[in-house]
Amino acid sequence: MGKLIVITGCTKGLGRALTEWFIAHGHTVAGCGRSAEVLELRFTHQAPHEFSVVDVTDENKVALWAEKVCGPDRAPDLLICNAGVINQPAPLWQVPAAEFNRVIDVNVKGVATVLRHFVPRMVTRGSGVIVTLSSGWGRSASPEVAPYCASKFAIEGLTQSLAQELPAGMAAVPLNPGVIDTAMLRQCWSDEAAAYGKPDDWAKVAGPFMLKIGPKENGRSLSVAAFAD
Numbered sequence: 001m002g003k004l005i006v007i008t009g010c011t012k013g014l015g016r017a018l019t020e021w022f023i024a025h026g027h028t029v030a031g032c033g034r035s036a037e038v039l040e041l042r043f044t045h046q047a048p049h050e051f052s053v054v055d056v057t058d059e060n061k062v063a064l065w066a067e068k069v070c071g072p073d074r075a076p077d078l079l080i081c082n083a084g085v086i087n088q089p090a091p092l093w094q095v096p097a098a099e100f101n102r103v104i105d106v107n108v109k110g111v112a113t114v115l116r117h118f119v120p121r122m123v124t125r126g127s128g129v130i131v132t133l134s135s136g137w138g139r140s141a142s143p144e145v146a147p148y149c150a151s152k153f154a155i156e157g158l159t160q161s162l163a164q165e166l167p168a169g170m171a172a173v174p175l176n177p178g179v180i181d182t183a184m185l186r187q188c189w190s191d192e193a194a195a196y197g198k199p200d201d202w203a204k205v206a207g208p209f210m211l212k213i214g215p216k217e218n219g220r221s222l223s224v225a226a227f228a229d
Helices: 013-024 037-044 059-070 097-125 146-165 183-195 199-211
Strands: 004-008 028-033 050-053 078-081 128-133 170-176
Touching: 004 013, 004 097, 013 028, 013 199, 028 037, 037 050, 050 059, 059 097, 078 097, 078 199, 097 128, 097 146, 128 146, 146 170
Parallel strands: 004 028, 004 078, 028 050, 078 128, 128 170
Antiparallel strands: none
16 A cells, blocks of 8 residues: 655656656655646646645645645655755855855744644654655764755754654654755756766665665664665
């Protein structure tokens, strides 16, 4: 029987690749994104799948989305907090305050907002896995991406703390997806990003990897193995 999988940032990059892979393998996906591509997903993948235009920084919209997806008695089997943004590469002191705030608002506060509205349903049921997308830059630092590094270091700590609060039978893990050729990576590395694997190929490894995460991995910082090997 397929699982109910909730994915934020489902319209592009890793989120879109995961969405397509999970659906192709018999699972039900509820996803959100901020772009008009949500409408394309609605047309391509109809009920029981559900796709909504939601900004994860908007508390009320996330609350309404969670109610729409779960109703009074459902909960995700797998919750994937994938939505994220990165700053334009620059020394920290040159990053405008509004841009810094946007990275933190989406990558940290947005994750916390999604957790606030979906995790209680999972706790009530007593099962489920939460995956927050971290990064190699959440475990090491690089110049000119300080806001992004700060946000992903925060995700590591936030998720590990959450893991200690969950009841037995559940799991929360920060996941480093590895280096993938996405629009976000091209924003940092330009054409050099083309040397790395594509999201669709990554999803063929990452999808099964996430489905195997269980209570014994709770709180562990995980990484998707290099899928090009």
